[in-house]
Amino acid sequence: MTQTTDKDRVLIFDTTLRDGEQSPGATMTHAEKLEIAGLLDEMGVDIIEAGFPIASEGDFKAVSEIAANSRNSVICGLARANIGDIDRCWEAIRNAAQPRIHTFIGTSPLHRAIPNLTQDEMADRIHETVTHARNLCDNVQWSPMDATRTEWDYLKRVVEIAIKAGASTINIPDTVGYTAPAESADLIKRLIAEVPGADAVIFATHCHNDLGMATANSLAAVAGGARQIECTINGLGERAGNTALEEVVMALKVRHDIMPWHTGIDTSRIMNISRRVATVSGFPVQYNKAIVGKNAFAHESGIHQDGMLKNPENFEIMRPEDVGLTESNLVMGKHSGRAALRDKLEQLGFEIGDNQLKDLFVRFKELADRKKEVFDDDIVALMRAGEDPENDHLQIVSMKVVCGTGGPAEATIEMEIDGKDSTATAHGDGPVDASFKAIRELYPNAAHLQLYQVHAVTAGTDAQATVSVRLEEDGMISTGQSANTDTVVASAKAYVNALNRLITRREKSAPGSDIREISYKDVS
Ligand code: KIV
Ligand code: ZN
Numbered sequence: 001m002t003q004t005t006d007k008d009r010v011l012i013f014d015t016t017l018r019d020g021e022q023s024p025g026a027t028m029t030h031a032e033k034l035e036i037a038g039l040l041d042e043m044g045v046d047i048i049e050a051g052f053p054i055a056s057e058g059d060f061k062a063v064s065e066i067a068a069n070s071r072n073s074v075i076c077g078l079a080r081a082n083i084g085d086i087d088r089c090w091e092a093i094r095n096a097a098q099p100r101i102h103t104f105i106g107t108s109p110l111h112r113a114i115p116n117l118t119q120d121e122m123a124d125r126i127h128e129t130v131t132h133a134r135n136l137c138d139n140v141q142w143s144p145m146d147a148t149r150t151e152w153d154y155l156k157r158v159v160e161i162a163i164k165a166g167a168s169t170i171n172i173p174d175t176v177g178y179t180a181p182a183e184s185a186d187l188i189k190r191l192i193a194e195v196p197g198a199d200a201v202i203f204a205t206h207c208h209n210d211l212g213m214a215t216a217n218s219l220a221a222v223a224g225g226a227r228q229i230e231c232t233i234n235g236l237g238e239r240a241g242n243t244a245l246e247e248v249v250m251a252l253k254v255r256h257d258i259m260p261w262h263t264g265i266d267t268s269r270i271m272n273i274s275r276r277v278a279t280v281s282g283f284p285v286q287y288n289k290a291i292v293g294k295n296a297f298a299h300e301s302g303i304h305q306d307g308m309l310k311n312p313e314n315f316e317i318m319r320p321e322d323v324g325l326t327e328s329n330l331v332m333g334k335h336s337g338r339a340a341l342r343d344k345l346e347q348l349g350f351e352i353g354d355n356q357l358k359d360l361f362v363r364f365k366e367l368a369d370r371k372k373e374v375f376d377d378d379i380v381a382l383m384r385a386g387e388d389p390e391n392d393h394l395q396i397v398s399m400k401v402v403c404g405t406g407g408p409a410e411a412t413i414e415m416e417i418d419g420k421d422s423t424a425t426a427h428g429d430g431p432v433d434a435s436f437k438a439i440r441e442l443y444p445n446a447a448h449l450q451l452y453q454v455h456a457v458t459a460g461t462d463a464q465a466t467v468s469v470r471l472e473e474d475g476m477i478s479t480g481q482s483a484n485t486d487t488v489v490a491s492a493k494a495y496v497n498a499l500n501r502l503i504t505r506r507e508k509s510a511p512g513s514d515i516r517e518i519s520y521k522d523v524s
Contacts (some may be wrong), residue, residue, distance in 0.1 A: 001517065004045075005226075008260055008261045008262060009227065009262060009263070009264070010219065010222055010227055010228065010229055010252065010259070010261045010262065010263050011046040011202065011227060011228040011229070011264055012044075012045050012046050012047070012228075012229060012231065012245065012248075012249065012263050012264070013045075013046065013047040013048075013049065013076070013204060013205075013228050013229065013230045013231070014040050014045045014047070014048055014049065014230075014232065014233070015047065015049040015230055015231070015232055015237075016038060016040070016232040016233045016236055016245075016277060017033055017036060017048065017050050017051055017062070017066075017207075018034060018049040018050065018051050018078055018181065019230075019232060019237045019238065019242050020051055020232040020233070020236035020237050020241075020242065020277070020281070021033075021051070021236075022052075022237070022238050023236055023237050023238050023241070023283070024238070024476075024477035025282060025470060025477035025478055025479040026236060026281040026282065026283055026479075027284070027501075027505065028280050028281060029280070029471060030058065030061065030062050032280040033050070033066065034065060034066060034069070034323075035280075036233075036273070036277060036280065037050060037069075037070075037073075037075075038069075038213060038278060039074065039269070039272070039273045039276060039374045040233075040273070041070065041071050041072055041073045042266075042269065043225065043265055043266050043269040043270070043273060044072075044263075044264040044265045044266050045073050045245075045265070045481060046074060046098060046228075046264060047073060047074040047076050047228070048066065048070075048073045048075055048076065048104065048318075049076045049077070049078060049230075050063040050066040050075050050076065050077060050092075050093075050148055051063040051077060051078070051084075051092075052077070052078040052079075052080065052087045052091045053068075053077045053078075053079070053091070053092035053093075054080070054084065054085045054088045054089065054278075058395060059135055060088065060091075060092050061383065063075070063077050063089075063092040063093060064091075064092045064093075066094035066096075067092060067093045067094070067095050067099060068095045068096070069186035070096045070097050070098070071097070072094070073098075074098040074099070074139065075090050075093050075096035075097075075099055075100065076093070076100040076101070076102050076141065077089040077090075077093045077099075077100075077101060077102065077239070078102050078103075078104070078169065079086070079101060079102065079103045079104075079133070080103070080104065081103055081104065081105035081125050081126065082129065083129070083132055085103070085496075086101060086103055086108065086129060086132055086136070087136075089101050089102075089103075090133075090136040090137060090286055091140070093137075094136075094137075098139065099137055099139065100137065100139040100140070100141055100169075101133040101137045101139070101140050101141070101228075101267070102131065102140075102141040102142075102143065102171070102252070103129055103133050103140070103141075103142055103143075103171075104142065104143035104144070104145050104171075104280065105120065105122065105125065105126060105129075105143075106144075106145040106146050106175075106396070106407070107144035107146065107150040107155065108145075108146035108147075108149040108150040108151075108159055109144065109149075109150075109151070110146065110149070111146045111169075111222075119154055119157075119437065120156070120385050123157065123158060123161055124198070126142070126158055126161050126162055126165070126413075127161050127164075127165050130142050130162050130165035130166060130167050131165045131166060131225040131360065133166075133167075134165060134166030134167070139166075139168060139169075140166055140167045140168060140169070141167060141168070141169035141170075141171055141204070142162040142167035142169070142170055142171070143170075143171040143173050143206065143318075144158055144159065144162075144172070144176040144246070145173055145175050146173065146176065146185075147172045147173050147175075147185065148172070148173075148174040148175070148176075148178050148179040148183070148398075148519075149175075149178060149213060152190075152450040153174070155191070155261065156181065156191065156194055156195055159191060159195050159198070159350055160195050160196055160197065163195065163196075163197040163198065163200070164197065165472055166275070167201065168202065169201060169202045169203075169204055169228060170191075170198075170201050170202070170203050170204065170228060171203075171204035171205075171206050171228070172187060172188060172191070172203065172204065172205060172206065172221070172226070173206040173207075173208075173230075174205075174206065174207045174208060174214075175208060176197070176208060176210060177207065177208035177209055177210025177211050177213070177214060177239070177240060178210070178211070178216050179207070179213070180211075180213060180216075180217065181216045181220035182220065183211065183272035184205065184207070184217040184218075184220040184221045184224065185220040185221060185223050186224060186310070186336070187487065188203050188205065188221045188224035188225050188226045189224040189225055191203065192224075192225045196401075199251070202227050202228050203226045203228070204226060204227075204228035204229070204230055205217070205218045205220075205221030205222070205224060205226040205228070205229055205230065205243075205245045205372075206230035206242075206243075207221075207230075207242065208237065208239065208241070208242055208243075209235060209237070209239075209240040209241045209242065210239055210240045210242065212240070213246060214235070214240075214241070214242060214243040214244070215243055215248055215251065215290075217243075218230075218231065218243045218248050219251060219259060220435070222252075222259070222261055222424060223259070229243065229244070229248050230243065231243040231244060231245040231248055232244065232245060233245050233246070233273055233274055233277040233481070234245070234246070234277050234278060234281075234283065234285050234289070234292060235272055235289075236277060236281055236283060237345075244289075244290070244291070245270075246270045246274060246290075246291040246292050246323065246350065247290050247291055248272075248522065249263050249265045249267060250267060250290075250291050250318060250322075250323065251268070253267060253318075253322075254317055254318050255371065257381040267322055267323055267324070268289065268321065268323065269324055270292065270321065270323040270324055270327045271292060271323050271324035271348070271349070272293040272324055272348070272349025272350075273349075274291075275348075275350075275380055276349070276350070277347065280467070281479075282478075282479035282480065282481055282501070283479065284453070284455070284466070284468055284481070287455075291323055292323070297316070297320045297325060301478075307357075307501060324349070326347070326376070330357055332364075332368065332374050333368055333372070333373070333374065334365065334368035334369055336364075336368070337359065338361050341357070341360065341361055341364055341379075342357055342413065342454040343358075344379055345379065345383070346437075348376060348379060348380060350383055352383075355426075358462075360382060360383065363382050364379070364382060367382065367464070367485065368464070370485045371462050371464070371485055372462070373460075375458050376393045377457045377458050378458060378483075380457075380463055381457045381464050381466050381482060381483040390448070392500050393417065393418050393500055393503050394415060394416070394417050394431040394443055394496050394499055394500055394503075395415065395416045395496070396413060396415055396492055396493060396496055397414040397415060397416050397421060398413075398414045399411065399412065399413045399414070399435065399437060399438075399488075399489065399492055400412045401431045401434060401488050403431040406510070408427040408428060408429065408434070409427065409428055409429070409430050409433070409434040410425060410426070410427050410434055411425065411426055411427075411431065411434035411438045411488075412424070412425040412438065413425075413435060413438040413439060413442065413492065414501060415439070415442045415443070415496075417442065417443055422442055423442075424438045424439075424441040424442045425438060426438035426441055431488045432452075432487075432488055432491045432492075433489060435488055435492040435495075436491075436492070436495055439495055439496060439499075440490060443499060445473070445499065445502075446473060447467065447471040447472060447473040447498075447502055448471065448472045448473070448476075449470075449471060450470040450471065450472050450477070451468065451469065452467070452468075452469055452470075452481075452491070453467065453468045453469075454466070454467050454487060454490075454491070455467075457483065462485055464483045464484060464485050464490075465483065465484060465485070465486075465487040465490045465491075466481060466482070466483040467481065467482055467483070467487070467491045467493075467494040468480070468481050468494060468495040468521075469488040469491070469495045469497070469498045470498065471479075471498045471499065471502055473502055473506075476502065476505050476506065478498050478499075478501035478502040478505055480493075480494045480495060480497030480498025480499070480500070480501060481494050481497060482494040482497055503520050
């Protein structure tokens with residue numbers, strides 16, 4: 001629904017699959033993108049920005065397929081301010097039930113300098129490209145990138161040009177997360193008041209979280225008159241991320257008394273999609289993240305627990321079930337069957353195919369053999385473990401690690417590398433260091449370890465550890481995850497998972513592959 005006469009309705013524009021996926025290391029597979037688009041549609045997202053079709057053949061195919069399978073949501077593709085981008089975008093989205101072209105150009109002095117255009121030349125370019133987009137599609141969104149650092153008079157001028165050329169949504173991006181709430185509200189308010197034709201279009205807000213103000217800035221923009229919020233699940237996005245969908249939606253719901261606007265989002269689906277995006281992007285949600293963090297509804301201190309038992313409203317401003325959070329129950333043991341596992345996964349909001357279930361069931365049985373009690377969170381961790389067999393060049397066959405107080409740790413690892421088995425032994429400063437060294441001996445690589453993180457999934461000494469590993473090689477970033485009751489095994493597998501993803505990225509960006517280097521210079 002993008003046309004509404006309800007002046008209090010705020011449209012939710014989700015860009016997890018475009019701005020979110022642009023986050024270094026957050027690359028999703030084709031199937032994962034289709035799945036996430038389906039979940040976004042089901043939860044009531046008004047507009048899904050499905051990708052940047054000119055960026056690669058893969059992006060084009062994903063956007064086309066999402067468009068062809070679209071149901072309720074408008075499907076939007078991104079295009080720079082050039083005819084080639086816009087034509088490619090239209091080709092990808094034209095089969096959507098409701099297509100939208102989103103075209104943009106950087107309008108601040110710094111961004112104008114990249115293509116080296118004068119203010120007048122850029123104004124002409126905006127007129128030409130928005131007109132072209134409008135001739136193809138009757139739903140066109142235009143964005144002046146870095147709007148919040150664009151001179152006021154120039155911003156007004158270009159917004160007016162875009163409206164006259166036929167844009168029906170004007171998005172005002174805070175590209176570098178520079179604005180603050182009062183300024184964000186004021187900017188939208190003044191644009192609506194001063195730009196001729198502004199009352200006939202929808203103003204959108206698109207905030208980045210560099211100063212931790214994306215949610216506040218988006219809500220302030222709505223107070224100023226914006227009626228579309230651009231956001232991502234879990235706040236995924238470049239640098240500090242984008243506005244988190246779950247935060248703005250729940251803020252509008254919980255504080256409707258002072259923010260009298262509403263969205264069409266079914267909030268009970270939030271937890272499920274948050275988990276799926278964390279899994280497929282390889283970006284775990286921080287424990288104390290608002291709304292979807294593991295601790296968001298946990299009450300540890302005695303005073304809080306006592307207060308909660310007397311009346312949950314003492315310490316809770318929303319109910320866990322409002323965001324689709326059900327209690328972590330004891331689920332199954334080693335005698336549970338495949339049907340019970342599928343049932344549990346469905347309750348947790350995961351829909352998986354037969355092959356994935358087969359693989360997960362093997363890992364569930366292994367876990368149930370080692371761990372007496374298997375909880376919901378254990379199942380979620382297994383799903384998140386990032387095993388990606390179809391793309392695996394490297395696989396750990398077996399490992400043995402000796403460590404203790406007596407000297408350096410020793411790891412012996414047997415790995416299958418592109419179908420060939422080999423074994424290496426290495427010593428290191430602790431069992432994880434020794435294991436990573438052994439893996440590097442078997443698969444020499446120059447990737448730098450950027451992040452190594454371990455979390456216990458549940459309580460108890462037999463708890464599974466989920467490990468995240470982020471690697472960087474020549475500017476390419478990949479994140480791997482694994483879960484195991486043995487922290488060292490989880491660490492080694494997460495490292496190998498990150499290497500597998502890096503190999504896939506390398507293949508995709510090799511000369512002759514389908515990835516094109518996207519530059520903001522290419523506005524023409
Ligand atoms: O942050 C930004 O400016 C963007 C634009 C492409 C809308 O993502
Ligand atoms: Zn952005």
